[in-house]
Amino acid sequence: MRLNLAARIGVWSAHHRKTAILGWLLFVVLATGIGGAAGTVDAAESENGAGDSVRAARILDDAGIDRPAGEMVLVSAAGVGDWKAAAHDVSVAVTETGEIRDLAAPVPSRDGKEALITFDMKGDATTAPDRVRPVLDAVSRVKEARPDVRIEQFGEASAGKWLSDLLGEDLRKAEFTAVPLALGILLVAFGAVVAALLPVGLALTACLAAFGLLSLASHQLQLFQTTYSVMFLMGFAVGVDYCLFYLRRERDERAAGRDPGTALRIAASTSGRSVLVSGVTVMVAMAGMFLSGLVLFDGFAIATITVVLIAVLGSVTVLPALLSWLGDRIDAGRVPLLNRRGKRGVRVSGGIAGTLLRPVLARPKIFAVASVVVLLTLAAPALGMKTESLGLEKQFGSDSELSVAYRHIEESFPGGPAPALVVVRADAIDSPELRAALGTFDKVTVHREANIAEIEVPLPGGEADLTELREKRVPAAFGDTGAEAYVTGELAGSVDFNDQLKRGIVPVFAFITVVTFLLMLFCFRSYVIAVTSILLNLLSVGAAYGVMTAVFQHGRGASLIGSEGVGAIESWMPLFVLVVLFGLSMDYHVFVVSRIREARERGLGTRAAIDEGIRRTAGAVTGAAVIMVAVFSVFATLSMQDMQQMGVGLAVAVLLDATVVRMILLPSVMALLGERNWRTPRGLSWLPKTDHGEPGTGAGAEPGAGPEEHEVRAARRV
DSSP: OOOOHHHHHHHHHHHTHHHHHHHHHHHHHHHHHHHHHHOOOOOOGGGSOOHHHHHHHHHHHHTTOOOOOEEEEEEEOSSTTTTHHHHHHHHHHHHHTTOEEOOOOOEEOTTSSEEEEEEEESSOGGGHHHHOHHHHHHHHHHHHHOTTSEEEEEEHHHHHHHHHHHHHHHHHHHHHHHHHHHHHHHHHHHSBHHHHHHHHHHHHHHHHHHHHHHHHHTTTSOOOHHHHHHHHHHHHHHHHHHHHHHHHHHHHHHHTTOOHHHHHHHHIIIIIHHHHHHHHHHHHHHHGGGGGOOHHHHHHHHHHHHHHHHHHHIIIIIHHHHHHHHGGGGGOSBOTTTOOOOTTOOOOOOHHHHHHHHHHHHSHHHHHHHHHHHHHHHHGGGGGOOEEOOOHHHHSOTTSHHHHHHHHHHHHSTTOSSOEEEEEEOSOTTSHHHHHHHTTSSEEEEEGGGTEEEEEEOOTTTHHHHHHIIIIIHHHHHTTTTOEEEEESHHHHHHHHHHHHHHHHHHHHHHHHHHHHHHHHHHHSOHHHHHHHHHHHHHHHHHHHHHHIIIIISOTTGGGGTOOOOSSEETTHHHHHHHHHHHHHHHHHHHHHHHHHHHHHTTOOHHHHHHHHHHHHHHHHHHHHHHHHHHHHHHHTSSSHHHHHHHHHHHHHHHHIIIIIIIIIHHHHHHHHGGGGGOOOGGGTTSOOOOOSSTTSSTTSOTTOOHHHHHHHHHHHO
């Protein structure tokens, strides 16, 4: 019988161990080295948007007009005018740094007890966070010398530096926490140091190579800082899982009495094939993010597709070579009490799973209804989900120094920290009509050589003022002048971003739904399994949405992870979680259903096949889920609100998917459907038949042939 693609790759790797291992190491070293030497280039924040906000930013970019990074310092005193001496000291101190320009005189508040000092950073706004340290130190020295007043700073450069430092610190925390956690879980699962190190090592090298390739790509593509955190999150979790599935099957076959070559070939043919199908499904699902119309999601798509592709290549190429080279040494470094297995590998798992599965298969209707009710109950809060682009003050937490400063400035000078910017472009910016129109606004900067004007407009009323500005004031002023006028700024960008997300989620959802259906149909030749997989995924996603809304929008239990309710979900989170979970859920679905189909092709009845498939995959699925939940949970403890939301959403979804969905809902639904699970309509009989079992035990094997017969056939092929 002809070996499938995964088996052929595995056999080649086992026979060319040195080439496979050294080739992998060379690839990782070159990708990491070249990428590190090239460095990374972060995308301009203006590209992370849509609509009028991006149009305004592009007008300025095309004209070569660089908006400087603005900074504000609020000086508050107990009495009227008591801030003057401190404000003078701040002005002198920041000027002496040589890093600022356009220092404005202090503007007093209405009650006269506070004053706002504004200035711009010199040079490119995108690099201002790297140069703002002397300014921050200068303000801090004045603060220490003037304990009688309160001095607070907020601005694009200071916030950017804070964000960059936090992201770097959080990524290091994630790496140094997630890796030991995964290693500890694998030690418990395998009971041997070498077996535990193998998946972690391959996942880390895959992430390193992906980091290098993304660094190179950042010189040509728009990649944001968050992209690298997402890449590590996905790459490490998926990389460990793929290796775990492969390694677990190889050890199970060794425990069943297979010789090393046969065990490796069976693992490649079964788990290796599942890894290929799962990886392709994940990558295709991630490609759906290209349809969002947002640069941020383009970066997410590129990063996740890159790291998943590398993880799949490592799992199906270098892993078989390492297993062939290590042989029984895979059990080296056995941990007492954890490793109760013999030299031939692990014992067949699934005793606990079989006990839990027995009542599910006995009363499938009751358990199906109960699990759906649980998932829908968890999903209920999502009906009131509110999304918005969380500003930096919400990202850092209400008690952070930056958030407190922003809040105080906003209270004393409404609209001051985040004014709208109207960008006007005309053929003749100095025409009488445009001079009259610009005269209706207070703060106007005209670039005559470029025929462009910039207008700053405070928005004390928030979104209501923005709507009035866009729909009334700007059209009234420039509607008859023939000029282009677009409104941008923090609030405008958030509104435009949300509007584009609402438009983009429909084509993205349609794409991943259709693609998932087609891939499952092609893999299992059953539209019933394809539809079932989509519905189960939607239940997992809905439950994740509900938990995220309850925790981060309403604040229920947020303090348990050191977070707080911020009244909304980060605007890009629902779409991202939808796409990622549709991809990741296929890992478990393909792995479990392939094992069920494998048992069915050996001649077992549907319920017996479900029982065997669930029991035989329980150990691997449980281990993979625990690792994914652990990695995602690490992100839930980081400093940034969006990272916390992503971590909680993905951790909850994976936990539910591996327990309620895969252990209860999937077997109960498949048991209720019975033989309808495997029927291929006549109109789809042209679909190619795929072998889900070990070589010689697939569709072409004699029904009911026992393990001994299959072992003899496999041995003959070796």
